[in-house]
Amino acid sequence: MKHCLFIMLLTGLLLGNATAQDSxxxxxxxxxxxxxxxxxxxxxxxxxxxxxxxxFGYKNRDDKTIIQNTDIFRIASISKxxxxxxxxxxVEAGKLSLDDAVTKLVGFKVNNPKYPDxxxxxxxxxxxxxxINDKNGYFTLxxxxxxxxxxxxxxxxxxxxxxxxxxxxxxxxxxGSILEKFSGEQFDQYVKNHILNPLRLYGGxxxxxxxxxxxxxxxxxxxxxxxxxxxPGAYASPKARLANYTRxxxxxxxxxxxxxxxxxxxxxxxxxMHMNYGTSNNxxxxxxxxxxxxxxxxxxxxxYGLALxxxxxxxxxxxxxxxxxxxxxxxxxMFFQPEKKFGFVVITNGCLPQYKKxxxxxxxxxxxxLYNGMMK
Numbered sequence: 001m002k003h004c005l006f007i008m009l010l011t012g013l014l015l016g017n018a019t020a021q022d023s024x025x026x027x028x029x030x031x032x033x034x035x036x037x038x039x040x041x042x043x044x045x046x047x048x049x050x051x052x053x054x055x056f057g058y059k060n061r062d063d064k065t066i067i068q069n070t071d072i073f074r075i076a077s078i079s080k081x082x083x084x085x086x087x088x089x090x091v092e093a094g095k096l097s098l099d100d101a102v103t104k105l106v107g108f109k110v111n112n113p114k115y116p117d118x119x120x121x122x123x124x125x126x127x128x129x130x131x132i133n134d135k136n137g138y139f140t141l142x143x144x145x146x147x148x149x150x151x152x153x154x155x156x157x158x159x160x161x162x163x164x165x166x167x168x169x170x171x172x173x174x175x176g177s178i179l180e181k182f183s184g185e186q187f188d189q190y191v192k193n194h195i196l197n198p199l200r201l202y203g204g205x206x207x208x209x210x211x212x213x214x215x216x217x218x219x220x221x222x223x224x225x226x227x228x229x230x231x232p233g234a235y236a237s238p239k240a241r242l243a244n245y246t247r248x249x250x251x252x253x254x255x256x257x258x259x260x261x262x263x264x265x266x267x268x269x270x271x272x273m274h275m276n277y278g279t280s281n282n283x284x285x286x287x288x289x290x291x292x293x294x295x296x297x298x299x300x301x302x303x304y305g306l307a308l309x310x311x312x313x314x315x316x317x318x319x320x321x322x323x324x325x326x327x328x329x330x331x332x333x334m335f336f337q338p339e340k341k342f343g344f345v346v347i348t349n350g351c352l353p354q355y356k357k358x359x360x361x362x363x364x365x366x367x368x369x370l371y372n373g374m375m376k
Contacts, residue, residue, distance in 0.1 A: 024373035025054070028366060032057055035362040038219045038228060038350035039067040043268035044370050048276070048341040052374060053265045059216050059349070061228070072203060072261045073216045073347050074234050075332045076325025079205075079260035080172050081274070081294070082191050084126050084307035086179050088290040089194055095182045098123040098293075102130075105178045107248065108145050112156040120161045122178065125171040126306040127298040131161040138170035139252050141177060165299040169257040172307075176256025181248035188254045198283050201269055203262030205254040207235045210261055219350030220329030228350050231328035235261075258327055267334055268345045271322070274308065275336040275343055295321050295338070311335075313357040314364065315371050324359065331360040333367065344370055 032040055039057035043050060055067040090096055101119035102110040110120050112131045124130040135154045136143035144155040157166060176187050183190050188205040196203055204210055215235050219228040238253050245253065262270070273280035278291035286294075294306040303310040307323065314320045314335060322335030322343070329350045336343025346366045354361040 020373060021052075024369060025056075027369050027373070028056060031362060031365050031369065032351075035351045035354065035365075036221075036228075037348050037362055039216065039348060040362075040366070041067055041069065041071070041073070041216075041264035041345075041347045042366065042370065043264045043345040044374055045268055045272055045275070045336065045341070045343040046375060048272065050265070050268055050272075052370075053268070055264070061217075061219065062230075067216060067349075069265055070202075070214060070263060071216045072210065072214050072263045072266075073330060073332065073349060074218065074259065074261050074328065075267060075334075075347065076258045076327035076330055077169075078267070078323045078325045078332055078334050079256065079258045080307040081323055081334075082195060082260055082270075083172050083175050083179065083256040084294060085195060085274075085286055086183075086191055087122065087126065087175060088286045088294065088306075090179065090182050092287055092290060096122065096178070098126070102174060102178070105181065106141075106174055107181065108141075108147060110144060110174065112161055113153050114156065114158060115160050118161050122175070123298070123306070124162055125175055127165075127304055128167050128171055128302075129162050129165050129298055130168070130171055131157045131159055131164060131166075132168050132170055132174075133157055133166055134168050134170050136170075138168075138173050138257065141173065141249055141252060144170060144174070165302050165304065167302075172257035173252040173255070176254065177248050177251040179256070180251050186245075186247060187251050187256060191260075195270070195285060198285060199269060199273060199280055201262065201266040203260060203266055205256070205259045205261070206238065207261060208237050208239055214263075215261065216349045218328040218330045221350065221353055223353075228329070234328040234330070258325065264345045264347050267347075268343070271334050271336050271343050271345060274321075275338050275341060277338065314359060315368060318371075324363070326360070331363055333359065333363045335367065342375055346370075 041055040044052040059065045059067040120130045142148035146152045218231045218234045277288040278286040297303040320335040325332035332347045344367045346363045351362045356364040
């Protein structure tokens, strides 16, 4: 009799869990329909374990291929945290300092002409407090190099370095070049050797090193025509340009600012390393002190640290740490709660570009649906 009661109780619990999960998934599908999402991939961490990973919708809308959990996306600006993590490894190794002047590190003058006596430091470029902007573009360091560009001064804002904030992709392409100079390794190889491989993650910055069958096409929305179109530039091969590659200068080719390609599941595994202050599965990537430095805000208004930022506007009552990404029609988010050990990765390869509290509305609503359905 007791055995039968136990079986009934267990069955009830399993059905309850299945029903709760089914409800969440039904709501995710409704959100996808509401925001016209092409595809969606999510991963959920609870109590320091990945409890859920699922993908929905189209990988390729034209041939109706469905996204698989093993498929990989170009995750855009979440990539910045891989660059910062790599540089913190070099700081720990004593090869450079966060307070070193970028001019000294990169090998040409990086100095705001309005404040010639104020050095721009590595810490400043990793926190977007450098006073550098993207007015000249950021796909080549020529944009800011006085020896290459007569308009280099346009790259600097009017405020004093270290005292203002402007999100700037050029900051991180400079940072990637510094990583190459002081590690002696090509940027994509360094991240693979010192972050991805130790954590047993599949991904990378060099698209030619990856299985192209696993790459998820990205669809950009055109507001004028109200249609989506695939963005071929997202996964362009660097092969031809690598022929004239100069280590420590040509680094923007790999886009340290936005070029990582990885699955939602493996991104969640990487996220757990930061959630646990530098370690995952007994593998330490950076020290706890370095990890906390990355998560500590350097700008009060934006709450931005070193390639990670804090927000209380994503989930009511929770202070989350992480980053978002936006490029080629893709929108990505990676946010975690380091004390309570939970977090979310949500990636779409295309949706309506609507916003809630400065976050893409689809991602905001999906994260809150996952939180309400799986954390409570």
